[in-house]
Amino acid sequence: MSRDLHVGMIVPSSNLTMETELPRMLAAREAVIPEERFVFHAARARMQHVTPEQLVAMNAQAMRAAAELADARPDVVATACLVAIMAQGPGYHCTAEDDITTALRAEGSTAPVVSSAGALLSGITALGASRVAIITPYMEPLTQAVVDYLTDAGVEVVDSLSLQVPDNLAVARLDPAELREHHRKLDLSRAEALVLSACVQMPSLPAIAPVQDEIGIPVLSAATATTHRILTELGLEPRVPGAGALLAG
Known part of the structure; x- marks a missing residue:
């Protein structure tokens, strides 16, 4: 029997690729493990140009985006802008993941949080x-x-x-x-x-x-690293055909 796994994503408003490559990888995984089906839900944070100022402003919207995703009761949430986090200084991914986790818990979601960083x-x-x-x-x-x-x-x-x-x-x-x-x-x-x-x-x-x-x-x-971490957080084998050594299983 197949089961649906719901993946929430916090993405820049100008993002095109995360919502393409992540589903593509997990669709390739479904082809070899058909009992798992992945469903995607995205919340957007405004960002058009990759500048320090816009990255800071986008990070400030993460709590609002997390609260919106919580309503969909995802199984895992990924915040997907690597440089927005890394530009804030060493170790900031821990702070970002903790803040998003707090926002999810406040809305009744128990989903683990993954950052691309x-x-x-x-x-x-x-x-x-x-x-x-x-x-x-x-x-x-x-x-x-x-x-x-x-x-x-x-x-x-x-x-x-x-x-x-x-x-x-x-x-x-x-x-x-x-x-x-x-x-x-x-x-x-x-x-x-x-x-x-x-x-x-x-x-x-x-x-x-x-x-x-x-x-x-x-x-x-x-993107492949984020997919690896999502699968690991879900307790699944990190295996995706054709996606490199990290996802070889």
């Missing part, structure tokens, strides 16, 4: 990696904030590439096929894993398996 850290740990290279769509200062965040958590960033696209809708329109070229600009000689997209808005899913096959080390993204 915390999920990227736990995903790197799950791969047994301590040295990574990353690709981001951000301007250089925000990429440095991500590097600093990972470094503070004990992950060495051996190299990084900023694509420098500040408009969030433009980020969603980046061609994931180009990541098969962009990663060649990185020095991966010391990397134990590659974060192909350190942003849930930059599409990367079609490139993850081909790039992993080419470079011979695990490849993950903010």
Whole structure:
């Protein structure tokens, strides 16, 4: 007998990719484990440009979004803007997850909370990696904030590439096929894993398996890490076909 699992997402108002890649991955999982069906519910927080000011303003809307999602009684809630959290300083994902949890509990929801920022850290740990290279769509200062965040958590960033696209809708329109070229600009000689997209808005899913096959080390993204953490919080095997080593099961 199949069962429905309800996934709540707090996303930027200009997000296109999280609501595409996450369902796509979990639909691929349903194809091999048909007794589990995933249903998605999103609450939006205003953000158009990836600037420090708009990221702070978006974070301030998370409690309202969480309260709205609580009404749908989700089984898990994911807050899905990695840089909005990382730009607030090291360890902020713990604060963000706790605040959203408090808002959900106040509305009678018992759903666990996942952040894409915390999920990227736990995903790197799950791969047994301590040295990574990353690709981001951000301007250089925000990429440095991500590097600093990972470094503070004990992950060495051996190299990084900023694509420098500040408009969030433009980020969603980046061609994931180009990541098969962009990663060649990185020095991966010391990397134990590659974060192909350190942003849930930059599409990367079609490139993850081909790039992993080419470079011979695990490849993950903010989206695959978030999916891994969602499945883990639900007590399910983190297995999605074609989504890289982290979701190999």
